[in-house]
Amino acid sequence: MNASQNQWPLNRPATVKLLDSYGVQPTQQRIDIAEILFARPQHLSADQVLTEVNKGKPSVSKATVYNTLGLFADKGLVRQVIVDPSRVFYDSNTSEHHHIYNIDTGTLTDVSSEQITVSGLPVLSEGMVAEGIDIIIRVRSQNPAL
Amino acid sequence: MNASQNQWPLNRPATVKLLDSYGVQPTQQRIDIAEILFARPQHLSADQVLTEVNKGKPSVSKATVYNTLGLFADKGLVRQVIVDPSRVFYDSNTSEHHHIYNIDTGTLTDVSSEQITVSGLPVLSEGMVAEGIDIIIRVRSQNPAL
DNA sequence: ATTGGTGCAAAGGATTTGCAGTCTA
DNA sequence: TAGACTGCAAATCCTTTGCACCAAT
Numbered sequence: 001m002n003a004s005q006n007q008w009p010l011n012r013p014a015t016v017k018l019l020d021s022y023g024v025q026p027t028q029q030r031i032d033i034a035e036i037l038f039a040r041p042q043h044l045s046a047d048q049v050l051t052e053v054n055k056g057k058p059s060v061s062k063a064t065v066y067n068t069l070g071l072f073a074d075k076g077l078v079r080q081v082i083v084d085p086s087r088v089f090y091d092s093n094t095s096e097h098h099h100i101y102n103i104d105t106g107t108l109t110d111v112s113s114e115q116i117t118v119s120g121l122p123v124l125s126e127g128m129v130a131e132g133i134d135i136i137i138r139v140r141s142q143n144p145a146l
Numbered sequence: 147m148n149a150s151q152n153q154w155p156l157n158r159p160a161t162v163k164l165l166d167s168y169g170v171q172p173t174q175q176r177i178d179i180a181e182i183l184f185a186r187p188q189h190l191s192a193d194q195v196l197t198e199v200n201k202g203k204p205s206v207s208k209a210t211v212y213n214t215l216g217l218f219a220d221k222g223l224v225r226q227v228i229v230d231p232s233r234v235f236y237d238s239n240t241s242e243h244h245h246i247y248n249i250d251t252g253t254l255t256d257v258s259s260e261q262i263t264v265s266g267l268p269v270l271s272e273g274m275v276a277e278g279i280d281i282i283i284r285v286r287s288q289n290p291a292l
Numbered sequence: 293a294t295t296g297g298t299g300c301a302a303a304g305g306a307t308t309t310g311c312a313g314t315c316t317a
Numbered sequence: 318t319a320g321a322c323t324g325c326a327a328a329t330c331c332t333t334t335g336c337a338c339c340a341a342t
Contacts, residue, residue, distance in 0.1 A: 061324045116266045131284040138277040207299045
Protein backbone atom coordinates (compact mmCIF):
# COMPACT_ATOMS: atom_id res chain seq x y z
CA MET A 1 0.00 0.00 0.00
CA ASN A 2 0.99 3.53 -0.66
CA ALA A 3 -0.61 6.68 0.62
CA SER A 4 -0.59 8.05 -2.89
CA GLN A 5 -2.98 5.32 -3.93
CA ASN A 6 -5.72 6.59 -1.66
CA GLN A 7 -7.99 9.55 -2.01
CA TRP A 8 -6.64 12.44 -0.05
CA PRO A 9 -7.04 13.64 2.58
CA LEU A 10 -6.86 10.29 4.32
CA ASN A 11 -9.46 9.88 7.02
CA ARG A 12 -8.48 8.51 10.37
CA PRO A 13 -9.18 4.81 9.78
CA ALA A 14 -7.30 4.97 6.51
CA THR A 15 -4.39 6.65 8.25
CA VAL A 16 -4.25 4.01 10.95
CA LYS A 17 -4.41 1.30 8.33
CA LEU A 18 -1.61 2.94 6.40
CA LEU A 19 0.65 3.11 9.44
CA ASP A 20 -0.12 -0.50 10.26
CA SER A 21 0.67 -1.63 6.77
CA TYR A 22 4.09 -0.04 7.06
CA GLY A 23 4.79 -1.65 10.39
CA VAL A 24 4.42 1.54 12.37
CA GLN A 25 2.52 1.40 15.65
CA PRO A 26 -0.29 3.90 15.33
CA THR A 27 -0.02 6.06 18.44
CA GLN A 28 -1.98 9.25 18.83
CA GLN A 29 0.98 11.46 18.02
CA ARG A 30 1.91 9.47 14.94
CA ILE A 31 -1.65 9.58 13.70
CA ASP A 32 -1.78 13.32 14.24
CA ILE A 33 1.42 13.78 12.28
CA ALA A 34 0.34 11.38 9.55
CA GLU A 35 -2.97 13.16 9.13
CA ILE A 36 -1.14 16.37 8.46
CA LEU A 37 1.32 14.82 6.05
CA PHE A 38 -1.33 12.89 4.19
CA ALA A 39 -3.87 15.66 4.00
CA ARG A 40 -2.54 16.06 0.48
CA PRO A 41 0.68 15.53 -1.45
CA GLN A 42 3.03 18.14 -0.02
CA HIS A 43 6.50 19.00 1.16
CA LEU A 44 6.89 19.97 4.80
CA SER A 45 9.87 20.61 7.01
CA ALA A 46 9.99 19.19 10.52
CA ASP A 47 9.34 22.63 11.86
CA GLN A 48 6.29 23.12 9.69
CA VAL A 49 4.90 19.81 10.84
CA LEU A 50 5.54 20.80 14.43
CA THR A 51 3.65 24.03 13.96
CA GLU A 52 0.76 22.40 12.14
CA VAL A 53 0.29 19.58 14.57
CA ASN A 54 0.16 21.95 17.48
CA LYS A 55 -2.33 24.39 15.99
CA GLY A 56 -5.02 24.73 18.59
CA LYS A 57 -3.98 22.17 21.15
CA PRO A 58 -0.27 21.60 21.69
CA SER A 59 -0.04 17.85 21.73
CA VAL A 60 3.19 16.67 20.16
CA SER A 61 6.70 17.59 21.26
CA LYS A 62 9.49 18.62 18.95
CA ALA A 63 11.49 15.48 19.74
CA THR A 64 8.55 13.30 18.79
CA VAL A 65 8.02 15.15 15.53
CA TYR A 66 11.65 14.60 14.56
CA ASN A 67 11.62 10.99 15.70
CA THR A 68 8.38 10.30 13.89
CA LEU A 69 9.44 11.88 10.64
CA GLY A 70 12.67 9.91 10.79
CA LEU A 71 10.71 6.75 11.44
CA PHE A 72 8.27 7.44 8.61
CA ALA A 73 11.18 8.05 6.26
CA ASP A 74 12.89 4.82 7.32
CA LYS A 75 9.72 2.85 6.81
CA GLY A 76 9.12 4.43 3.44
CA LEU A 77 5.94 6.29 4.32
CA VAL A 78 7.46 9.58 3.30
CA ARG A 79 10.48 10.61 1.31
CA GLN A 80 13.16 13.02 2.36
CA VAL A 81 13.90 15.75 -0.13
CA ILE A 82 17.32 17.28 0.22
CA VAL A 83 17.56 20.55 -1.62
CA ASP A 84 18.29 23.08 1.07
CA PRO A 85 21.29 22.69 3.34
CA SER A 86 19.41 24.27 6.20
CA ARG A 87 16.54 21.84 6.46
CA VAL A 88 15.09 18.58 5.21
CA PHE A 89 11.71 18.41 3.55
CA TYR A 90 9.41 15.44 3.90
CA ASP A 91 7.39 14.59 0.86
CA SER A 92 4.12 12.78 1.48
CA ASN A 93 3.99 11.72 -2.12
CA THR A 94 6.16 8.64 -2.42
CA SER A 95 5.32 7.83 -5.99
CA GLU A 96 8.18 8.43 -8.38
CA HIS A 97 8.55 12.05 -9.32
CA HIS A 98 11.00 14.92 -9.40
CA HIS A 99 11.12 18.48 -8.13
CA ILE A 100 11.38 22.09 -9.00
CA TYR A 101 12.93 24.03 -6.15
CA ASN A 102 12.40 27.76 -5.94
CA ILE A 103 15.54 29.06 -4.29
CA ASP A 104 13.93 32.38 -3.43
CA THR A 105 10.78 31.12 -1.79
CA GLY A 106 12.04 27.74 -0.58
CA THR A 107 9.08 26.13 -2.32
CA LEU A 108 9.03 22.68 -3.88
CA THR A 109 6.86 21.74 -6.83
CA ASP A 110 6.39 18.27 -8.21
CA VAL A 111 7.29 17.21 -11.71
CA SER A 112 5.77 13.97 -12.84
CA SER A 113 8.41 11.41 -13.69
CA GLU A 114 6.42 10.42 -16.74
CA GLN A 115 7.04 13.84 -18.08
CA ILE A 116 10.79 13.54 -17.80
CA THR A 117 12.91 10.98 -19.55
CA VAL A 118 16.47 10.34 -18.58
CA SER A 119 18.69 8.32 -20.83
CA GLY A 120 22.32 7.43 -20.72
CA LEU A 121 22.46 6.63 -17.04
CA PRO A 122 25.86 5.17 -16.23
CA VAL A 123 26.36 1.55 -15.38
CA LEU A 124 27.01 1.34 -11.68
CA SER A 125 30.19 -0.30 -10.56
CA GLU A 126 30.17 -3.74 -9.04
CA GLY A 127 28.35 -3.97 -5.74
CA MET A 128 26.53 -0.68 -6.10
CA VAL A 129 22.76 -0.59 -6.00
CA ALA A 130 20.76 2.42 -7.10
CA GLU A 131 18.39 3.68 -4.45
CA GLY A 132 16.82 6.29 -6.63
CA ILE A 133 17.41 9.20 -8.92
CA ASP A 134 16.67 12.71 -7.82
CA ILE A 135 16.24 15.40 -10.38
CA ILE A 136 16.05 18.89 -9.01
CA ILE A 137 15.42 21.89 -11.19
CA ARG A 138 16.60 24.93 -9.31
CA VAL A 139 14.77 28.09 -10.26
CA ARG A 140 14.48 31.59 -8.96
CA SER A 141 11.76 34.16 -9.21
CA GLN A 142 13.01 36.41 -11.95
CA ASN A 143 13.82 39.79 -10.50
CA PRO A 144 12.91 42.49 -13.03
CA ALA A 145 15.08 44.91 -11.07
CA LEU A 146 18.21 42.89 -11.72
CA MET B 147 37.87 31.36 -17.65
CA ASN B 148 37.07 28.24 -15.80
CA ALA B 149 39.32 26.20 -13.59
CA SER B 150 38.24 23.09 -15.42
CA GLN B 151 39.83 24.44 -18.57
CA ASN B 152 43.30 24.37 -17.09
CA GLN B 153 45.62 21.49 -16.49
CA TRP B 154 45.34 20.39 -12.90
CA PRO B 155 46.74 20.86 -10.39
CA LEU B 156 46.82 24.62 -10.89
CA ASN B 157 50.14 26.16 -9.98
CA ARG B 158 50.25 29.29 -7.91
CA PRO B 159 50.31 31.90 -10.68
CA ALA B 160 47.43 30.15 -12.42
CA THR B 161 45.50 30.10 -9.16
CA VAL B 162 46.03 33.81 -8.59
CA LYS B 163 44.98 34.53 -12.13
CA LEU B 164 41.87 32.42 -11.69
CA LEU B 165 40.85 34.27 -8.54
CA ASP B 166 41.46 37.59 -10.23
CA SER B 167 39.40 36.64 -13.24
CA TYR B 168 36.48 35.90 -10.94
CA GLY B 169 36.82 39.18 -9.12
CA VAL B 170 38.18 37.63 -5.95
CA GLN B 171 41.05 39.40 -4.23
CA PRO B 172 43.84 36.86 -4.01
CA THR B 173 44.89 36.86 -0.38
CA GLN B 174 47.21 34.26 1.05
CA GLN B 175 44.40 32.33 2.71
CA ARG B 176 42.24 32.32 -0.40
CA ILE B 177 45.15 31.11 -2.49
CA ASP B 178 45.85 28.34 0.00
CA ILE B 179 42.24 27.22 -0.12
CA ALA B 180 42.03 27.51 -3.89
CA GLU B 181 45.16 25.45 -4.33
CA ILE B 182 43.57 22.66 -2.39
CA LEU B 183 40.28 22.85 -4.24
CA PHE B 184 41.90 23.07 -7.64
CA ALA B 185 44.48 20.39 -7.07
CA ARG B 186 42.06 18.25 -9.03
CA PRO B 187 38.34 17.95 -9.68
CA GLN B 188 36.92 16.92 -6.35
CA HIS B 189 34.17 17.26 -3.78
CA LEU B 190 35.18 18.57 -0.38
CA SER B 191 33.24 19.65 2.67
CA ALA B 192 34.21 22.81 4.54
CA ASP B 193 35.64 20.68 7.28
CA GLN B 194 37.76 18.68 4.88
CA VAL B 195 39.12 21.89 3.39
CA LEU B 196 39.88 23.19 6.86
CA THR B 197 41.79 20.03 7.71
CA GLU B 198 43.70 20.00 4.43
CA VAL B 199 44.67 23.63 4.50
CA ASN B 200 46.05 23.32 7.99
CA LYS B 201 48.09 20.19 7.40
CA GLY B 202 51.54 21.04 8.63
CA LYS B 203 51.18 24.70 9.50
CA PRO B 204 47.86 25.93 10.82
CA SER B 205 47.30 29.07 8.80
CA VAL B 206 43.62 29.53 8.05
CA SER B 207 40.82 29.79 10.58
CA LYS B 208 37.53 27.99 10.39
CA ALA B 209 35.62 31.22 9.88
CA THR B 210 37.79 32.13 6.93
CA VAL B 211 37.35 28.72 5.36
CA TYR B 212 33.56 29.04 5.56
CA ASN B 213 33.62 32.63 4.36
CA THR B 214 35.94 31.80 1.51
CA LEU B 215 33.99 28.80 0.32
CA GLY B 216 30.82 30.86 0.42
CA LEU B 217 32.54 33.58 -1.55
CA PHE B 218 33.91 31.15 -4.11
CA ALA B 219 30.46 29.67 -4.54
CA ASP B 220 28.88 33.10 -4.98
CA LYS B 221 31.45 34.06 -7.56
CA GLY B 222 31.02 30.80 -9.42
CA LEU B 223 34.47 29.40 -8.77
CA VAL B 224 33.06 26.31 -7.17
CA ARG B 225 29.67 24.71 -7.05
CA GLN B 226 27.78 23.63 -3.98
CA VAL B 227 26.50 20.09 -4.05
CA ILE B 228 23.61 19.41 -1.73
CA VAL B 229 23.09 15.73 -1.21
CA ASP B 230 23.60 15.25 2.47
CA PRO B 231 21.55 17.18 5.01
CA SER B 232 24.48 17.28 7.39
CA ARG B 233 26.97 19.12 5.23
CA VAL B 234 27.54 20.89 1.95
CA PHE B 235 30.11 19.70 -0.55
CA TYR B 236 32.05 22.08 -2.73
CA ASP B 237 32.79 20.82 -6.21
CA SER B 238 35.87 22.27 -7.86
CA ASN B 239 34.63 21.11 -11.22
CA THR B 240 32.19 23.72 -12.44
CA SER B 241 31.66 22.29 -15.87
CA GLU B 242 28.22 20.83 -16.33
CA HIS B 243 27.91 17.37 -14.88
CA HIS B 244 25.90 15.26 -12.49
CA HIS B 245 26.59 13.05 -9.51
CA ILE B 246 26.42 9.62 -8.05
CA TYR B 247 26.16 9.77 -4.30
CA ASN B 248 27.09 6.77 -2.24
CA ILE B 249 24.87 6.96 0.80
CA ASP B 250 27.00 4.50 2.74
CA THR B 251 30.37 6.11 2.22
CA GLY B 252 29.28 9.69 1.66
CA THR B 253 31.28 9.72 -1.55
CA LEU B 254 30.44 11.69 -4.67
CA THR B 255 31.34 10.58 -8.17
CA ASP B 256 30.94 12.62 -11.32
CA VAL B 257 28.76 11.66 -14.23
CA SER B 258 29.44 13.53 -17.41
CA SER B 259 26.42 15.46 -18.57
CA GLU B 260 27.10 14.38 -22.12
CA GLN B 261 26.42 10.88 -21.01
CA ILE B 262 22.98 11.72 -19.67
CA THR B 263 20.12 13.12 -21.63
CA VAL B 264 17.06 14.56 -20.02
CA SER B 265 14.01 15.25 -22.07
CA GLY B 266 10.55 16.45 -21.20
CA LEU B 267 11.60 19.16 -18.81
CA PRO B 268 8.59 21.19 -17.82
CA VAL B 269 8.01 24.70 -19.02
CA LEU B 270 8.62 27.01 -16.10
CA SER B 271 5.85 29.31 -15.07
CA GLU B 272 6.04 32.99 -15.83
CA GLY B 273 8.81 34.80 -14.05
CA MET B 274 10.76 31.69 -13.15
CA VAL B 275 14.32 31.29 -14.34
CA ALA B 276 16.15 27.99 -14.22
CA GLU B 277 19.42 28.18 -12.35
CA GLY B 278 20.44 24.65 -13.06
CA ILE B 279 19.44 21.04 -13.00
CA ASP B 280 20.89 18.65 -10.51
CA ILE B 281 20.70 14.97 -11.11
CA ILE B 282 21.73 12.80 -8.23
CA ILE B 283 21.86 9.06 -8.45
CA ARG B 284 21.73 7.71 -4.93
CA VAL B 285 23.42 4.37 -4.52
CA ARG B 286 24.48 2.15 -1.70
CA SER B 287 27.14 -0.45 -1.40
CA GLN B 288 25.24 -3.65 -1.90
CA ASN B 289 25.14 -5.61 1.31
CA PRO B 290 25.41 -9.33 0.49
CA ALA B 291 24.03 -10.10 3.94
CA LEU B 292 20.75 -8.38 3.21
C1' DA C 293 42.38 57.21 6.61
C1' DT C 294 39.27 53.99 4.68
C1' DT C 295 37.99 49.64 3.01
C1' DG C 296 38.53 44.82 2.90
C1' DG C 297 40.14 40.45 5.11
C1' DT C 298 41.09 37.40 9.05
C1' DG C 299 40.63 35.06 13.50
C1' DC C 300 38.57 34.05 17.75
C1' DA C 301 34.84 33.07 20.30
C1' DA C 302 30.08 33.41 20.87
C1' DA C 303 25.67 32.78 18.73
C1' DG C 304 22.31 30.31 15.83
C1' DG C 305 19.43 26.88 13.94
C1' DA C 306 18.32 22.20 12.86
C1' DT C 307 18.50 17.73 14.58
C1' DT C 308 19.76 14.14 18.05
C1' DT C 309 20.08 12.10 22.45
C1' DG C 310 19.75 10.85 27.56
C1' DC C 311 16.65 9.78 30.65
C1' DA C 312 12.56 9.62 33.50
C1' DG C 313 7.68 9.23 33.22
C1' DT C 314 3.64 6.86 30.45
C1' DC C 315 1.18 3.91 27.88
C1' DT C 316 -0.03 -0.48 26.06
C1' DA C 317 0.03 -5.15 24.41
C1' DT D 318 5.36 -6.19 33.70
C1' DA D 319 8.29 -5.58 29.63
C1' DG D 320 8.90 -3.12 25.78
C1' DA D 321 7.60 0.76 23.17
C1' DC D 322 6.64 5.72 23.02
C1' DT D 323 6.85 10.54 24.60
C1' DG D 324 8.50 14.89 26.35
C1' DC D 325 11.77 17.89 28.24
C1' DA D 326 16.13 19.65 28.31
C1' DA D 327 20.76 19.23 27.35
C1' DA D 328 23.94 18.18 23.90
C1' DT D 329 25.75 18.07 18.99
C1' DC D 330 27.02 19.55 14.62
C1' DC D 331 27.51 22.57 10.96
C1' DT D 332 27.51 27.24 9.82
C1' DT D 333 27.09 32.26 10.66
C1' DT D 334 28.14 36.49 13.11
C1' DG D 335 30.10 40.25 16.04
C1' DC D 336 33.92 42.48 16.75
C1' DA D 337 38.76 43.73 17.34
C1' DC D 338 43.01 43.63 14.81
C1' DC D 339 45.85 43.64 10.59
C1' DA D 340 46.70 44.70 5.69
C1' DA D 341 46.30 47.07 1.43
C1' DT D 342 44.89 50.97 -1.27
